[in-house]
Amino acid sequence: MNWLAAIPLRLAQGPLVLVTVAGVRGSAPREAGASMLVGPDFVEDTIGGGHLEWEAIAEARARLLTAHLTPALRHFPLAASLGQCCGGVVWLAFETLLPEDLTVWQQRAASNADGIPSTRRLSGTARCCEWSGEEQPGRLQLPAAGSEHDWQMLQPVRPPTFCLSVHGAGHVGRALVQILAPLAIRLRWCDARAELLADAPAGVECVGESDPLEAVMGAPAGSSHVVLTHDHALDLALSEAILTRGDFHWFGLIGSQSKRTRFRQELARRGFTPGQIARMQTPIGIEGIRDKAPQAIAIAVAAQILQQRERALAALRDTATCPRHSG
Known part of the structure; x- marks a missing residue:
């Protein structure tokens, strides 16, 4: 949860993009729910490194340059085209966070630090994620054929137990x-x-x-x-x-x-x-x-x-x- 703790500090300085592993099939560098923050000149945390992460950082920074606010879901086969041989498939969710969202993220980071679990829901039809005070299993609903925005991700945000x-x-x-x-x-x-x-x-x-x-x-x-x-x-x-x-x-x-x-x-x-x-x-x-x-x-x-x-x-x-x- 290093990314969650870092959001309030980074977001106070300007917009950033939260990249989340929304779903995984087969072998992949990180598990579903792993996230990283991308700003114009920094990266916090990791989604596994390699060419996949390099491509994700490039897309995140392009979103910042174009002020793209609608969440996006991208599909990455981990094959020769990415120079990786994991053989699996990863879906990444790209989410632009704005300084006006700072209070919400401060509250969520503080709750997590206090040991309170939650779940956030992100979809392709809303700019911001929604939060639930209950912990739910992670889940990805893929978009229907021909619909770019008809998808939904549930990400459990669990405090460390150790x-x-x-x-x-x-x-x-x-x-x-x-x-x-x-x-x-x-x-x-x-x-x-x-x-x-x-x-x-x-x-x-x-x-x-x-x-x-x-x-x-x-x-x-x-x-x-x-x-x-x-x-x-x-x-x-x-x-x-x-x-x-x-x-x-x-x-x-x-x-x-x-x-x-x-x-x-x-x-x-x-x-x-x-x-x-x-x-x-x-x-x-x-x-x-x-x-x-x-x-x-x-x-x-x-x-x-x-x-x-x-x-x-x-x-x-x-x-x-x-x-x-x-x-």
Whole structure:
């Protein structure tokens, strides 16, 4: 949902075009519902790259030059004509957004950030999309033969279900936030030095509490946490607060093996059980990467976080498909 968070910021500067993967048949670079923003001199997010995206950007910018306001649906076979060999078919919806639409998009971006799902309907017969407060399945109604505008797209706009709190705005924390911000994660960036959060990417929730422990208490139940502050004493205090809450999905702490030993001993002294302490993962990052540059550490940790996100989403899917039995 990086595109949704970016719309209010970009739309305040002038018109832009929202390009959405309205439908897919066969193999394609992105799934139905993926979107990107195109302006005269910028692109936010992606519909999969390659020649398909290049053609989409060119058409979007042509719409801006000609002030074309009616939504359009385009059909792209992913074959030799596009220099791509996916073999599938993609339908792209092109939608011009105007600064006069800014208030609506601000409200929708804010609702999504608050965890409220919705669905938008776009058709070839109306300039603007319509919104519903209910989440509906995505669907594309193709135009009837001989009718260019007789089509309709339903796009679910779902808030991310995986929430991660990044505690620390130092070199690694900053690099990690930059990597994760474009992904489908509810990202909370926490540091008492609020000025360090001023340039957070669009869609990132900045938590500049004067008491860093308040950032732990304010996290939704089931969240994940990664602690990488500038202060070992603060790392320990945050670790204690996270373990005390106990209702987290995953908790990682940056550090060496010696730091791990010291923290485990101190947490045991403070009354935590071996089972509780074992839930704190440190060191962090996928194995096999020895580079200690902040960006390299951030990449290794980001990969581990994505693994955790896959596990959390799989658990949600299993819960949703598990049959219920009445007592």
